[in-house]
Amino acid sequence: MILPPHRAVVAIVAAAVVAVAAPDAADARVRTTCAPRTKVLSTPGGLVVGFLARGAQVLVLKHTRNDYWTEVRAVHSLVGWIHSQDLC
Amino acid sequence: MLLPSTSSSQDDDTRLVERLRAGDELAFEAIVARHRPRLLAFARRILRDRPDTAEDVVQEALMRAHLALRRDDREILLRPWLFKLTRNCALDEISRVRADTVPLDAPAAAGALIDRDGPAQLHERRANVRGMLEGIAVLPEEQRHALLRREVDGASHADIASELGITGAASRSLVSRARENLTKRNEALDARCDDVQGDLLRAYRTGRRASAHVYRHLAGCKQCRAYRGQLRAMREALHALHPGGMLLLGAVASKLGLAGKGTIAGLLTKTPATIGAVAALSVAAVGSTFVIGAGEPSPATIHSPVLPGGMVAKGTPLPPQTAVVVGAGAVPASVRLTCPASHRVADLLPPDTAGVTAVYDASTHPGISQTATIALSGTRGRHIGVAILCRVPGPDGSLTPTSTARAAAALPLVVACAERDYLRAAPEGDVLGSVSSGEPLHVLDRRPGWRRVKTQFGRTGWLPASDLCGG
Numbered sequence: 001m002i003l004p005p006h007r008a009v010v011a012i013v014a015a016a017v018v019a020v021a022a023p024d025a026a027d028a029r030v031r032t033t034c035a036p037r038t039k040v041l042s043t044p045g046g047l048v049v050g051f052l053a054r055g056a057q058v059l060v061l062k063h064t065r066n067d068y069w070t071e072v073r074a075v076h077s078l079v080g081w082i083h084s085q086d087l088c
Numbered sequence: 089m090l091l092p093s094t095s096s097s098q099d100d101d102t103r104l105v106e107r108l109r110a111g112d113e114l115a116f117e118a119i120v121a122r123h124r125p126r127l128l129a130f131a132r133r134i135l136r137d138r139p140d141t142a143e144d145v146v147q148e149a150l151m152r153a154h155l156a157l158r159r160d161d162r163e164i165l166l167r168p169w170l171f172k173l174t175r176n177c178a179l180d181e182i183s184r185v186r187a188d189t190v191p192l193d194a195p196a197a198a199g200a201l202i203d204r205d206g207p208a209q210l211h212e213r214r215a216n217v218r219g220m221l222e223g224i225a226v227l228p229e230e231q232r233h234a235l236l237r238r239e240v241d242g243a244s245h246a247d248i249a250s251e252l253g254i255t256g257a258a259s260r261s262l263v264s265r266a267r268e269n270l271t272k273r274n275e276a277l278d279a280r281c282d283d284v285q286g287d288l289l290r291a292y293r294t295g296r297r298a299s300a301h302v303y304r305h306l307a308g309c310k311q312c313r314a315y316r317g318q319l320r321a322m323r324e325a326l327h328a329l330h331p332g333g334m335l336l337l338g339a340v341a342s343k344l345g346l347a348g349k350g351t352i353a354g355l356l357t358k359t360p361a362t363i364g365a366v367a368a369l370s371v372a373a374v375g376s377t378f379v380i381g382a383g384e385p386s387p388a389t390i391h392s393p394v395l396p397g398g399m400v401a402k403g404t405p406l407p408p409q410t411a412v413v414v415g416a417g418a419v420p421a422s423v424r425l426t427c428p429a430s431h432r433v434a435d436l437l438p439p440d441t442a443g444v445t446a447v448y449d450a451s452t453h454p455g456i457s458q459t460a461t462i463a464l465s466g467t468r469g470r471h472i473g474v475a476i477l478c479r480v481p482g483p484d485g486s487l488t489p490t491s492t493a494r495a496a497a498a499l500p501l502v503v504a505c506a507e508r509d510y511l512r513a514a515p516e517g518d519v520l521g522s523v524s525s526g527e528p529l530h531v532l533d534r535r536p537g538w539r540r541v542k543t544q545f546g547r548t549g550w551l552p553a554s555d556l557c558g559g
Contacts, residue, residue, distance in 0.1 A: 036442065043511070043521040045393060046545050047454040047487075048435040050447030053466055062510070065518035076463040078447040079508065081521065 029060045031072075034088040040080035044069045049080045058082070101166035108157055116154055123167065124150070127174045133240040134178040145181055149174040168233070168251035175236055182221055219308075223273045226307065231266035238263045276304030285315050292319045294385050294403030377415040377425050382408045387475070392435045393545045394479045394487040409480035412437070416473045419466045422449065426459040427478030433460040434487050440473040441466075455487050455544070456526045485528035486544035499530035502541070505557040511541075511549030520549045529556065 033056045040050035044064060052058070058072035063084065070084045104122075107115035124146060131142035131149075152173055157164070224232055230252060237243040237251070238259075245259040252259065284305045291298035306312050380387060382405070389402045396407050406412065411431055417423040427433055433454050439446045444466040452460045460476050479487040484501050504523040511521045515538040523529065523543060532548060533540035539556055542548045 037438065040447065042454055042524060043543065043545065043547065045547060046521070046543075047392070047394070048437075049452075049454055050436060051438055051445065052447070053443050053445045056445055062519050064520060065513060069521070071519075071522065074447060075445055075465060076447050077450050 030057055031060055031087045032057055033082070033086050035083075035086035038082050038086040040072070040074060040078060040082055042080055044081050046081075050074065050078050052082075058087075060087075105157060105164060105166055108154075109161060116157075119153075119166070120150055123170050127170060130171060130237075130241050131174050131178050133242075134175065134236065135181065141181055142178075145177045146174055149177045152177070165251070165253060168253075171237065171251060172229075172233055175233065179221065179225055219274070219277065220270070222308070223270045226273075227266050227269055231262050231269065234259055234262035235266035235270075272301070273304050273307075276301050277308045279305050281309060281312050281315075284309070284312050288312070288316055288319060290385075290403075295387075296403055377413055379428055380406065380412040380414065381428065382406050382410050387412060387414065388437060390435070390437060390477060392477055394434045394477070394489070396489040411478040412475050413478060414473065414475040415462075416471055417462075417464055419444065419464045419468055419470045419472060421464050423462045423464065423474055424459055425462065425474070425476050427476070430480050431458065431478035432481050432487060433457045434477040434479045436460070436462065437475040437477060439464070441470060443467065444470070444472050446472065446474055453524060453526060455481070455485075455524075484530075484544075488544045488546075499532065499542070502529050502531055502539070502556040502558045503527065504529060504551070504555060506555040509551055509555045511543070511547060511551060513549060515550050517550065521547055523551065531556075 033052050033054060036054050038052040038054075038056065039048055040052060041047065042049050052074055056074060058074045060070055060072055061079065062071040063069070067084055069081045070087065071079065071081050073079050101119070101122075104115045104119050108119070127146045127149065128142055131145045132139045135142050135145065149170065153170055224235065227235065233252065234248050237248050238245070243251075245256045245263075248259040248262075249256045252262075254262075279301065284302050287298055287302045290296075291302070306316060384406055385403045386400045386406050387402070389399065390412075391399045395410065400406060400410075409431075411428050413425040413427060415423045415425045433448075433452060433456075435454070436446065436448060444464060446462050446464050448454065449461045449463045451457070452462075454460075462474050462476070464472050464474070466472070481487055485503070504525055504527045507525050509523050510519045511523055512518060513520055515535060521543075523541075528544055529541040529551070531539050532542055534553075535550075537553055538550050539553050540548060540550050541556075
């Protein structure tokens with residue numbers, strides 16, 4: 001498909017914006033744990049499913065309403081909840 | 089020449105000490121003249137059966153005092169310090185001369201040889217005296233001084249208080265504590281070694297400090313000290329072979345049947361072969377697992393919503409329908425821990441080493457799986473001890489204690505079907521938490537397309553009805 005010149009320019013600019021913005025957006029969700037030992041729970045108040053060493057990278061998935069808990073995806077695809085204050 | 093003053097004021101003593109330290113030897117003669125008579129009486133009371141040695145003892149104490157006073161400029165309360173020196177010299181003299189020998193040239197020898205008591209009674213009496221002196225010798229210094237001055241020298245509490253720079257009430261308290269300590273020491277020494285060794289074993293298994301009673305007994309019992317040494321050697325062998333050794337000790341001991349004091353007492357007499365056996369088992373433990381069942385001491389303090397009361401303290405028995413499975417592995421590794429029959433995987437317990445990441449892998453579903461696979465990451469090659477908590481699920485499939493399950497039993501039961509779902513404050517509302525596939529849920533309320541549920545951990549929230557099975 002051949003786009004008219006003005007649309008092609010718009011598309012190129014849009015692609016460039018997405019290309020630049022996307023890594024930032026992704027980076028914003030990647031966080032590091034600062035607590036010496038971060039406990040990962042199956043759900044807030046639930047079972048312990050993991051312990052992360054300080055400096056472990058996690059991908060933030062969700063926050064609870066009060067932002068006290070953060071759902072993360074960690075190493076070995078572990079998904080669980082951690083105290084938000086354990087993140088740097 | 090300075091004549092000895094009849095005044096016993098502290099100021100005079102202080103001036104004499106200052107003059108002696110300035111090189112005036114006459115000042116020391118004044119010190120001797122002032123204090124020697126009372127020191128001599130004091131020494132004679134301690135050395136009741138050998139008054140002839142009291143003069144030597146006082147002479148020795150005064151010589152030590154002279155040297156010490158010339159050696160430095162420390163501030164000193166002369167009178168109590170001299171009494172302390174004399175007392176120490178007298179105790180040295182008592183311990184130097186063996187209590188079970190009587191010099192044949194001593195006047196007491198004849199009496200001893202024709203003592204009305206038999207040799208057994210005589211030996212027992214001497215052993216008692218020796219034990220008491222040893223007990224006095226290990227008392228804290230102030231207690232010892234106060235007790236001896238009170239009991240041996242007959243000093244008033246006011247005198248003792250002035251010597252030690254304390255109040256009369258504090259002096260009474262010191263004497264009282266000294267008597268109490270001596271009594272406790274005697275009781276501890278009389279304790280049966282079996283009991284003490286049982287207490288030691290419990291202390292080592294639970295990682296707690298043994299009681300003061302045990303330590304008092306150890307101070308005077310070679311056999312029990314040797315037993316403690318063997319326990320320490322076993323622990324060190326385990327620890328050297330495997331950093332998780334401390335955690336594993338209880339489990340290893342259980343596997344070896346060391347729960348009973350009689351068993352370990354017999355086993356430990358076979359050292360070092362026994363220690364080798366334990367160490368060998370420890371090696372086997374790296375890559376193997378141990379189960380600590382209900383009723384056995386918990387290897388750590390565990391907090392978990394599935395435990396009655398939310399926790400179990402280290403060393404206390406694990407509650408019914410609960411087990412801890414212990415294993416170990418070297419980083420990077422996956423450790424598989426299997427719960428006993430009918431138990432399900434609950435919490436992962438903290439690894440025994442800091443700086444390690446330990447997580448359940450994707451195949452482990454807490455509350456549903458019987459086997460947990462724990463992925464370890466961190467410094468390569470490190471051996472890590474890991475453990476999981478296991479629980480028998482209730483009739484509703486919940487791992488939480490029966491009381492909670494019973495309270496919710498009247499409610500309709502469903503199971504989460506989606507791989508992972510969010511519990512919400514209201515339909516389409518804010519996220520409160522999550523539920524996993526297979527998790528039992530009690531339905532509290534219904535709305536078109538939504539169900540308000542209560543999780544096994546007591547949280548309530550809304551889930552899409554389409555993500556629920558059963559009920």
